[in-house]
Amino acid sequence: MYTKEQLRRLLIPLMFEQVLTALMGSVDTIMVTNIGSAAISAVSLVDSLNILIINIFAAMATGGAIICAQYLGSNQKEKANQALKQLIFSITLISILITLPCILFRRPLLSLIFGSVEKNVMDNSLSYLFITALSYPFIALYNAGAASFRTSQNSRLPM
Secondary structure (H helix, E strand, C coil): CCCHHHHHHHHHHHHHHHHHHHHHHHHHHHHCCCCCHHHHHHHHHHHHHHHHHHHHHHHHHHHHHHHHHHHHHCCCHHHHHHHHHHHHHHHHHHHHHHHHHHHHCHHHHHHHHHCCCCHHHHHHHHHHHHHHHCCHHHHHHHHHHHHHHHHCCCCCCCC
């Protein structure tokens, strides 16, 4: 169905993108090393939650892209466009619905997930979660856009 060259052009950018995504938490940790161990602990704790949420967005975007690809494969471009619009709308709405509780209830959320931690670590975690939660809708939209480009056989652009 696909040649080795076509698969290579699709997979190599995807692998690089995954490496960059995995390095995101490491870079955040490196950036706060000068602040202290409480900041490093806070970034590590919150990044585990961030990775989970980002993977949820990626899974939703991939599912929507599969539907778009099916329509494109059957030469129904109008339905593919409608599916993409629905993906963008739904992923934006869901990301906002995830962002708001993460911002408004971040202390109970972090206490529920991580239990009791030192006050400095909790304070830093609250600040870091607030900042990163603001990016959730944008990350979700990026994932939807990247998945739609991959559907169009362009995996280089999202990378």
